[in-house]
Amino acid sequence: MPAPAAPPEDDPLVPFLAAVQLADSAFPSGRYAFSHGLESFVQAGAMTAGSGTHGLWSLLTDQLEHGIATADGIALAWAHRAVSRAPSPDRYDEQLALDADLRLTSVKLGREGRDASARAGRGMLGTVVGSFAGPALTAYAALVSTGTAPGNGAVVTGILTAELGVPRRHAVATELYAFAAGWLGAAVRLGVADHRVAQCVLHRCGPVIDRAVHGACRGGLDDMSSSTPLADVMSMRHEQAGLRMFMS
Secondary structure, eight states, X not given: OOOOOOOOTTSOSHHHHHHHHHHSTTSSSSGGGOOTTHHXXXXXXXXXXXXXXXXXXXXXXXXXXXXXXXXXXXHHHHHHXXXXXXXXXXXXXXXXXXXXXXXXXXXXXXXXHHHHHHHHHHHHHHHHTTTTOOHHHHHHHHHHHTTSSOOOHHHHHHHHHHHTTOOHHHHHHHHHHHHHHHHHHHHHHTTSOOHHHHHHHHHHTHHHHHHHHHXXXXXXXXXXXXXXXXXXXXXXXXXXXXXXXXXX
């Protein structure tokens, strides 16, 4: 029986493994501390253990398609372009990355959402700068440290994944997957899903993420938007909650 053909040499695994590492819930970006408004849904009785996979899937995919993909996804794609289109990483388009960062902050209506996004970005910078960040992200970290740039997590991820050779579509998919996995992790800790249900919902999100990534990569900076009014209201209510497990 002939030996199986060797994988093509022009299909390196290193960028893929980098994307897997960044999407891992164990990566110390602080995402585990965010429920993205889900805790308020649970406290209000709008999401319960009886909501089932469809209830969880509907709420999650609404946020993915109309909030995360159209805001964080587009910002990430343009931050990625700021590096991938440059003649070299140390000559990246700083203004383009900054524009994406500032616009992303402007479309996040709730304070907790803005703070969570910036906190995730700073958490990533604290982990990768000085270890495996390249010259572009190291330079951008200086803008964040001086307050010139908000340092949203999606923008930091966009710059970093471009430096690591992760293709743009895969980079956006990494962000959306990490959001979905983190959201479902919060659902498990809040008692509205067990691990099996969470994995079932995450798997069902595959086609939605695929479609959302396609739209995010085609969107312009002027297309950046967020239209998840109920989730925004719940996030704002979370700021006033007397008892909170999560930071958002």
